[in-house]
Amino acid sequence: MKKKSPSRKTKRRTPGKRNKKLQAEGFRMPATVSLLGVLLFAIALFYVLFSSRTEALARQIKIEEQALEDLRRQVAGEEVRWNGLIGPRNLNLALKAHGLEMNWPRPDQVLHIRDMALWESNAGELNVLGQVDRETRGYRLQ
Amino acid sequence: MKIQALWIRVGVVGLMFTLLFAGLTLRIVDLQLGDHSHLRESYKRKVVFETHLQGIRGRVVDRNGRVLALDEVRKHIAVDPKFVSRHNNPERVKTALSRYLNVEPAIIGTRLADTGRRFSYLEKYVDDHRASELDSFLRENELKKGVVFEKVNTRTYPHENLLSHVIGFQNREGVGSAGIELEMDRFLKGKGGLRVGKKDGHRKEMVNRRSLQIDPEAGADVVLTVDQYLQYGVEEALEKAVSLYNAKGAWAVVMDSRTGAVLALASKPDYNLNEFYRADPELLRNQTIGATYEPGSIIKPLVFAAALNEGLVVPDEIIDCENGAWIYNRRFIHDYHPYSELTAADVLKKSSNIGTAKIGLRMNENLFYSYLEKFGFGRKTGIELPGEETGISRDPRRWDSLTQSRISFGHAITVTALQMVAAINVIANDGFLVQPYIVSEVRDPSGALLYQRKPDPRSRRVLRPEVARKMCTLMARITEQGGTGRRARFGDYSVAGKTGTAEKILPGGGYSDDQNIASFVGFFPADNPALTIVVSVDEPKGDKRTGGSVGAPVFADIASYAAGYLAIPTEGF
Numbered sequence: 001m002k003k004k005s006p007s008r009k010t011k012r013r014t015p016g017k018r019n020k021k022l023q024a025e026g027f028r029m030p031a032t033v034s035l036l037g038v039l040l041f042a043i044a045l046f047y048v049l050f051s052s053r054t055e056a057l058a059r060q061i062k063i064e065e066q067a068l069e070d071l072r073r074q075v076a077g078e079e080v081r082w083n084g085l086i087g088p089r090n091l092n093l094a095l096k097a098h099g100l101e102m103n104w105p106r107p108d109q110v111l112h113i114r115d116m117a118l119w120e121s122n123a124g125e126l127n128v129l130g131q132v133d134r135e136t137r138g139y140r141l142q
Numbered sequence: 143m144k145i146q147a148l149w150i151r152v153g154v155v156g157l158m159f160t161l162l163f164a165g166l167t168l169r170i171v172d173l174q175l176g177d178h179s180h181l182r183e184s185y186k187r188k189v190v191f192e193t194h195l196q197g198i199r200g201r202v203v204d205r206n207g208r209v210l211a212l213d214e215v216r217k218h219i220a221v222d223p224k225f226v227s228r229h230n231n232p233e234r235v236k237t238a239l240s241r242y243l244n245v246e247p248a249i250i251g252t253r254l255a256d257t258g259r260r261f262s263y264l265e266k267y268v269d270d271h272r273a274s275e276l277d278s279f280l281r282e283n284e285l286k287k288g289v290v291f292e293k294v295n296t297r298t299y300p301h302e303n304l305l306s307h308v309i310g311f312q313n314r315e316g317v318g319s320a321g322i323e324l325e326m327d328r329f330l331k332g333k334g335g336l337r338v339g340k341k342d343g344h345r346k347e348m349v350n351r352r353s354l355q356i357d358p359e360a361g362a363d364v365v366l367t368v369d370q371y372l373q374y375g376v377e378e379a380l381e382k383a384v385s386l387y388n389a390k391g392a393w394a395v396v397m398d399s400r401t402g403a404v405l406a407l408a409s410k411p412d413y414n415l416n417e418f419y420r421a422d423p424e425l426l427r428n429q430t431i432g433a434t435y436e437p438g439s440i441i442k443p444l445v446f447a448a449a450l451n452e453g454l455v456v457p458d459e460i461i462d463c464e465n466g467a468w469i470y471n472r473r474f475i476h477d478y479h480p481y482s483e484l485t486a487a488d489v490l491k492k493s494s495n496i497g498t499a500k501i502g503l504r505m506n507e508n509l510f511y512s513y514l515e516k517f518g519f520g521r522k523t524g525i526e527l528p529g530e531e532t533g534i535s536r537d538p539r540r541w542d543s544l545t546q547s548r549i550s551f552g553h554a555i556t557v558t559a560l561q562m563v564a565a566i567n568v569i570a571n572d573g574f575l576v577q578p579y580i581v582s583e584v585r586d587p588s589g590a591l592l593y594q595r596k597p598d599p600r601s602r603r604v605l606r607p608e609v610a611r612k613m614c615t616l617m618a619r620i621t622e623q624g625g626t627g628r629r630a631r632f633g634d635y636s637v638a639g640k641t642g643t644a645e646k647i648l649p650g651g652g653y654s655d656d657q658n659i660a661s662f663v664g665f666f667p668a669d670n671p672a673l674t675i676v677v678s679v680d681e682p683k684g685d686k687r688t689g690g691s692v693g694a695p696v697f698a699d700i701a702s703y704a705a706g707y708l709a710i711p712t713e714g715f
Binding site for chain 1: 198208209210212213214215269270271298300301304347348349350370371373374375633634703705706707709710711712715
């Protein structure tokens with residue numbers, strides 16, 4: 001006669017008693033809550049990422065804005081200096097400093113081109129428009 | 143038992159947290175929805191900022207695009223004496239600052255020693271170059287702490303005194319206050335922008351929290367008809383004249399005879415535009431448009447031209463000049479040099495007051511006055527400059543029995559130099575009156591045209607063309623041998639013009655014996671005019687103070703410079 005396995009009977013759980021291990025495993029986050037948690041975490045992560053990214057870009061914008069302003073300032077400063085340098089008073093002072101004396105050309109030394117179309121069609125050939133004045137070695141007006 | 147206690151504890155902590163968060167939530171809801179405007183205002187003040195962004199002011203350039211006025215960033219240098227005393231070396235800071243600033247070391251020392259203050263300016267409007275050098279030096283030597291560099295946008299005039307009465311200036315509030323800066327302010331001033339954003343705990347802007355950014359717009363560039371090099375030549379000639387004749391002042395206008403474009407307009411003494419606030423208010427007045435004076439004999443060609451245009455005089459006819467003294471309506475009219483008889487042409491050449499009065503009186507009062515009006519007297523020319531005077535040209539109803547005879551030789555009427563040059567230019571411009579102008583165009587920063595002056599030199603006829611040509615010939619005689627304006631000639635050019643010596647009116651009435659304005663107005667080449675010029679020297683001193691001996695040589699100086707610079711052919715363009 002087969003002996004009944006005693007364990008079955010003895011191992012049978014008594015009603016009201018629970019397996020603690022099984023009970024621990026039974027605490028499961030509901031799927032929707034988990035999803036919500038993950039979603040919130042993802043949003044928070046994205047927020048942090050985007051925030052740091054925008055902050056980095058903002059810093060860059062600030063640097064670029066500053067650089068642009070500095071360049072504008074430099075351009076204005078250079079323009080002031082350059083215009084001062086090429087101003088008539090400074091040119092005169094420079095001429096004097098180098099001991100240069102300059103005069104305007106005599107009227108007979110100046111070639112006036114009245115017909116631009118003719119000039120353009122004969123570019124470089126001054127004698128087409130002006131007549132060489134042998135006495136003054138300049139060009140006489142036509 | 144233990145588990146139960148644990149749960150109780152967890153429950154308590156949970157409850158505490160729940161209460162805490164509930165409290166916080168309630169507070170947040172209360173802050174958001176409750177009436178806490180004072181808190182919001184306080185927050186706004188600390189964090190939210192609004193900055194008005196200044197639009198760069200447009201530039202003023204000459205006819206060749208050379209810059210005459212522009213915006214530049216400068217710096218105010220200041221110190222925080224308390225901070226310097228605690229975190230820096232005041233003695234070394236003083237030495238460093240005195241090397242770069244135009245401030246006495248003792249003054250810097252005094253400012254730094256005032257440690258009760260947190261802010262003290264040392265020098266304002268330091269140019270960027272010098273400020274950068276100072277900044278680098280301070281950084282290299284670790285002396286920057288407590289030294290403040292405050293950026294400030296300022297108007298700069300690279301040529302200082304040049305064209306001061308034309309360009310004018312912008313005041314410290316950024317508003318054009320004189321000259322072109324005032325007249326063209328609506329074009330020059332940029333449109334301001336706005337930036338709204340938030341600051342962090344260090345009071346620095348958080349760019350990613352900007353909620354509004356309206357970019358400023360730069361102002362438009364104003365292009366003048368003047369040429370800075372020609373202007374320089376004119377100003378030099380006037381300076382020389384003021385010095386040579388020990389005069390109170392001098393002024394001149396150079397105008398394109400055909401278009402009315404003003405190529406140079408100068409008034410001496412002048413002032414440094416970069417230091418306009420130091421200038422005497424009297425110096426700010428542009429004498430060419432703001433000073434009215436009796437023109438004297440320079441008006442005679444216009445009286446002659448009017449009579450010629452009406453067929454009331456013939457150049458060859460003989461006019462009795464009464465040996466230098468003529469009683470008209472019980473009052474004497476005198477000539478500078480007495481003449482018995484002169485041809486009408488010689489009346490002009492010799493500048494006889496008596497002869498010209500007789501010619502002027504051939505017209506009736508209304509006709510005479512209508513010519514004064516046609517020549518533009520008694521009203522503004524309309525040039526784009528503020529402060530233009532109209533002069534005094536009274537209606538014939540307010541004339542007495544002497545007025546017409548007096549106006550004929552330049553008394554009983556006042557004019558500005560610009561009116562005078564425009565009036566004489568009628569003769570140079572085939573009998574047409576042109577309106578002088580000084581702004582040729584206005585362009586926005588992208589180069590788009592906002593305004594352009596299109597001269598209309600043939601719209602207002604005053605004289606018949608043959609009369610104008612005849613007058614050119616007659617006026618050219620004045621600068622020939624025997625004429626009063628011989629010294630106005632230069633080079634191989636033919637010059638047409640007229641001298642004028644006007645005694646100044648005394649405040650109590652009557653004319654001054656020793657104060658006069660010596661003038662010359664004319665154009666060249668006489669038979670094909672290119673430039674019309676007026677020159678006046680105010681209160682020249684010395685034996686010879688007439689228009690012929692003072693005004694004419696200055697005219698020659700200016701005209702020869704202009705002829706060379708503009709390469710004007712002797713026979714005209």
